[in-house]
Amino acid sequence: MFKTTEDSRIQISELMKPSHANFGGKIHGGYILSLMDNVAFACASKHSRSYCVTASVNKVNFLNPIEVGELVTMKASVNYVGKSSMVVGIRVESENIRTGETKHCNSSYFIMVAVDEEGNKVTVPGLILTNKLSAKRFIKSIIRRDSDIKRSKDLHQLYKNVEDHLEQLKDYRVKIDFK
Template sequence: MYKTADDSRIQISELMLPSFANFGGKIHGGYILGLMDQIAFACASKHSRSYCVTASVNKVDFLNPIEVGELVTMKASVNYVGKSSMVVGIRVESENIQTGLKKHCNSSYFTMVAVDKLGKTVTVPGLILTTKMDAKRFIKSIIRRESDAKRSKDLEGLYKNVEDHLEQLKDYRVKIDFK
């Protein structure tokens, strides 16, 4: 069975209230991450027709602050599918509802895994790529996964031979004081 990205695409909007703000008057990043996790769950569950859990979040850069009173819109789509996993791409925008000015606040990629009631992984439908953008997103997800796997492997070696890398620390604000 296969589905298109459009079959599970989701968009939500929410007005940002003062109770979501930090002491600086900006919306808490953690609150936004929580909303992103919810939309990733909804999108992945809609695609798989299964309960889904968050396996990982690939890099979240907060590009622009979100102000109290702005309307935040999140757009999510399945960009990649494996056997039981899906990469859900999320774009977060805020809009000043008085001026109409929109800002791109962040984009991120959530890896979600479909599971049954016992927590065992289940096979998800494949993805039908209907546009060049769909294909681009799928290919970028593959590259991101391969890059993450390589980086993890490279870092594993570092833990075994940390002494070989101590010279690299001379240009950083760090003092080595091993006991």
């Protein structure tokens, strides 16, 4: 079975209230992350027709602050599918409801895994790529995945041979004092 990205696309909007703000008066990043996790779950579950869990989040950059009183909209779509995993791309925008001005606040990729009632992984439907943008997103997800695997292997190797890399630390604000 295959589905298009449009079949599972989700969009939610929520007005930002003072109770969502941090001490600086901006919307707390943790609150936005929680909303993003919810929309990723909804999108992945809609695609897979299964309960889904968050396996990882690939890089979150907060590009612009979100103000109290702004309308935040999150747009999510399945960008990639594996056997039981999915990459859900999320774009976060805020809108000043008085002026209509919108700003891109954040984009991120949530890796979700479909599971059954016992927590076992289940196979998800494949993805039908209907346009160049969906193909580009799928390819970028593969590149990010391959890069993450390589980075993980490189870091694992580094832990085995940390002595080989100590010289690199001379340019950093660190003092080595092994006992």
